[in-house]
Amino acid sequence: MNLTLQILGAASAMPISDMNPSAQALRVHGRLLLIDCGEGTQQQMRRQHLSFLKVKAVFISHIHGDHIFGIFGVLSTMAMYGRTEALDLFAPKSFAPILKFYLSYFSEGMNYEINFHPLDCKQPELVYELRGVPVYAFPLRHKIDCFGYRFGDWYAYCSDTAPFPELAGWLQGVRTIYHETTYLREWADKAGKYYHSTTDDAARCARDAGAKHLLIGHYTSRVRDYGRFASECREIFPQTTAVRDGDVFEID
Numbered sequence: 001m002n003l004t005l006q007i008l009g010a011a012s013a014m015p016i017s018d019m020n021p022s023a024q025a026l027r028v029h030g031r032l033l034l035i036d037c038g039e040g041t042q043q044q045m046r047r048q049h050l051s052f053l054k055v056k057a058v059f060i061s062h063i064h065g066d067h068i069f070g071i072f073g074v075l076s077t078m079a080m081y082g083r084t085e086a087l088d089l090f091a092p093k094s095f096a097p098i099l100k101f102y103l104s105y106f107s108e109g110m111n112y113e114i115n116f117h118p119l120d121c122k123q124p125e126l127v128y129e130l131r132g133v134p135v136y137a138f139p140l141r142h143k144i145d146c147f148g149y150r151f152g153d154w155y156a157y158c159s160d161t162a163p164f165p166e167l168a169g170w171l172q173g174v175r176t177i178y179h180e181t182t183y184l185r186e187w188a189d190k191a192g193k194y195y196h197s198t199t200d201d202a203a204r205c206a207r208d209a210g211a212k213h214l215l216i217g218h219y220t221s222r223v224r225d226y227g228r229f230a231s232e233c234r235e236i237f238p239q240t241t242a243v244r245d246g247d248v249f250e251i252d
Contacts, residue, residue: 001132003028003154005176007247008044009036010217012182013066019245021066022159022218024178025050026151029131034058034074035149035157041070042077048246052078053085056130059137060091061159062146063098072102079110086113090127090137092145093118119147124170138170142195150174154251160218162192163201168208176251177211178243180218181229187220199229203236214240215249 004027009020021038025045032055034041045052052074061067078087089099099116117127119137128135136150140161148167150156156174158167160182171177179202183191191198197205199216206214214237216229223229230242241249 001154001252003133003151003251005155005215005249005251006048006050007217007243007245007249008041008048009038010219010243010245010247011038011066012180012218012220013064014221016221016224019219020044021069022061023070024157026155028133028151030054031056031130033130033135033151036061036067036159037069037071037074038066039069042073044245045074052081053083055087057088057090057128057135059135059149059157060089060095061140061148061157062092062142062144063094064144064160067159068095068098072106075102075110075114076106078112079107083112086115088115088117088128090117090119090147090149092147093120094145119145121147123166124150140167158205160196162195163197163205168205171205171209171211174209174211176213176215176249177206177209178215178217179205181216181233181242182218182220184223184228185232199232200236203233203240206237206240211237212239215243216240217243 006025008023011019020040022036023041024035026033124136124138140146148158158179182196233240
């Protein structure tokens with residue numbers, strides 16, 4: 001089975017002129033799964049020719065703005081395109097009042113249902129399946145409730161998180177891992193303070209999980225040479241790619 005990953009946004013919270021905040025699209029047999037929806041997601045979908053009507057489910061890691069500010073636009077545009085198929089939306093339970101606010105003010109003319117699945121798991125838990133690809137949610141270690149997602153043995157998404165020993169075990173057998181690298185190793189103190197990861201943290205996780213390929217992103221805006229992130233990771237895990245908006249990866 002082949003899955004196609006398209007990077008819609010690879011930046012962290014601070015705006016960067018040439019990079020959007022976190023968002024990805026995973027294509028499974030012609031259908032789409034959205035992973036996080038940072039600001040500008042719908043524009044990126046248009047640029048990359050992704051159909052709003054082919055999105056089967058949305059997976060939100062946590063409710064920090066750089067991961068959800070684009071969700072209202074995506075949901076509204078789906079309605080304007082005449083969507084009638086129900087949409088599954090997975091997010092921490094803290095997303096419930098945000099969704100309620102949206103539906104209270106902006107749901108006029110919406111002809112599709114949003115099936116909200118609140119997450120509160122303490123270890124990997126099967127939450128969804130699409131055409132032979134099971135999706136597991138698992139908790140990450142951040143300042144607020146935050147979840148990663150494992151799409152079978154093909155791909156795993158680890159957004160904002162400090163390193164913790166269980167993670168590599170939960171990712172055993174995954175071919176390609178996306179792991180945030182907000183900071184270079186010289187800023188390990190900041191990573192610890194804000195519950196983020198360094199390049200070394202991400203590379204060790206991929207190595208210990210036995211992955212074939214590591215994708216990194218969520219870069220601090222203090223560094224504009226993204227190759228520095230990849231170079232540090234490759235000292236520990238050579239098969240590392242620093243992603244940019246618009247990148248496309250075939251995962252098999």
